[in-house]
Amino acid sequence: MLIKTLVVGHLETNCYVVTDENTLECAVIDPGAESNTILDYMEDNHLKCKAILVTHVHFDHVTALPKVYEETGAQVYICEKDLDSIDSPLKKSGRLPENVIYYKDGDEVKISSLVFRVMETPGHTPGGVSLICGDAIFSGDTLFAGSCGRTDFPGGNMMEELASLKKLAELPGDYEVYPGHADATRLSLERVYNPYMVRAMQL
Numbered sequence: 389m390l391i392k393t394l395v396v397g398h399l400e401t402n403c404y405v406v407t408d409e410n411t412l413e414c415a416v417i418d419p420g421a422e423s424n425t426i427l428d429y430m431e432d433n434h435l436k437c438k439a440i441l442v443t444h445v446h447f448d449h450v451t452a453l454p455k456v457y458e459e460t461g462a463q464v465y466i467c468e469k470d471l472d473s474i475d476s477p478l479k480k481s482g483r484l485p486e487n488v489i490y491y492k493d494g495d496e497v498k499i500s501s502l503v504f505r506v507m508e509t510p511g512h513t514p515g516g517v518s519l520i521c522g523d524a525i526f527s528g529d530t531l532f533a534g535s536c537g538r539t540d541f542p543g544g545n546m547m548e549e550l551a552s553l554k555k556l557a558e559l560p561g562d563y564e565v566y567p568g569h570a571d572a573t574r575l576s577l578e579r580v581y582n583p584y585m586v587r588a589m590q591l
Contacts, residue, residue, distance in 0.1 A: 389502060389522055391566065394429060397421030399448040402568055404526055407435055408500035415439040415499050416456060417519065417526050418568060420448045423455035430460075437462040438499045443528025443568060444516040445476040446541075454483040464488045465497055467508065470515030470543075491517070509556065511549025512537030518556065525563045525575065531556055533565075533573035536584040553588035 392405040401420035408414070414435045419426050430437055437460040442450055445466065457464055468490035470476065478484040491497065493508040497519075505520040509530040516537070519526040529537035530552050539546040556575065563575040578585050 389524070391524065392429060393566070393572075394422075394425055396425055397448055397451065400569060401448045402566065402570075403452075404566055405429060405435070406499075406502060406504075406521060406524075406526075407433075408502050411500040412436055413438050413500040413502075415441055415497070415502065415504065416462070417441045418443055418449040418528065419452040419456045421451045423452035423459075426452060426456055427459055439497055439504075440464045441497065441504060441519055441526075442466045442470075443519065443526065443530075444513040445470040445478060446513065446529070447476075449528070449568065450476070450478055453478065454485070457485045465491045467491060467506075467515035467517050469508075469510070470513050472515070493517075507555065509552035511539055511545055511547075511552045512541075514543045514545075514548075516552070518552075520559075520563070523561075523563055524566060525556070525559075526566045527556070527568070529568040531565060531578060531582075531585070532567045532569065533571050533578070534582050536582070537568075550584070550588040550591060553582075553585045554591055557585050557589050 390407040394403045404417040495506040497504040507518045509518045512529045
């Protein structure tokens with residue numbers, strides 16, 4: 389599994405391109421902006437995009453989705469709870485692809501040998517998800533290195549956020565954590581040093 393981080397947009401969102409190196413089939417996680425950057429990376433590396441996976445529908449995570457979908461025809465996956473409860477730019481613009489699959493907790497998305505397991509982690513948004521693939525967690529804006537997602541936006545809920553952090557903390561073993569912004573971290577470190585996760589584990 390090859391993980392490429394593309395930092396896109398003025399909010400410096402992490403867009404991840406996750407590739408099966410044997411087949412060159414890939415998934416794009418959170419195409420937040422700069423569609424040309426994302427598409428050029430895939431073209432330069434001869435990748436075949438099979439899925440676009442959205443951790444939550446805030447604009448800085450989905451602005452480039454329509455263009456990436458248009459160019460690749462990849463299957464789009466979103467948690468419907470976000471679209472039902474947040475004034476998403478995808479809904480307002482009418483550019484939500486028709487072939488969306490609404491995934492939920494426990495679902496799996498398979499791309500060649502890659503298997504992404506969906507864990508619903510609301511709090512930052514009602515339909516936020518984290519995606520677990522191998523020893524990696526793509527946590528969106530739920531978990532950051534030393535911090536967590538804001539809950540003061542519409543649809544945010546701090547108690548749900550803490551419950552989601554506890555859910556992540558209770559995963560067995562260790563994982564590399566790839567958040568929606570800033571640097572990657574490890575779950576083992578966050579269990580010890582992240583004050584929000586420490587608080588969540590005490591609930």
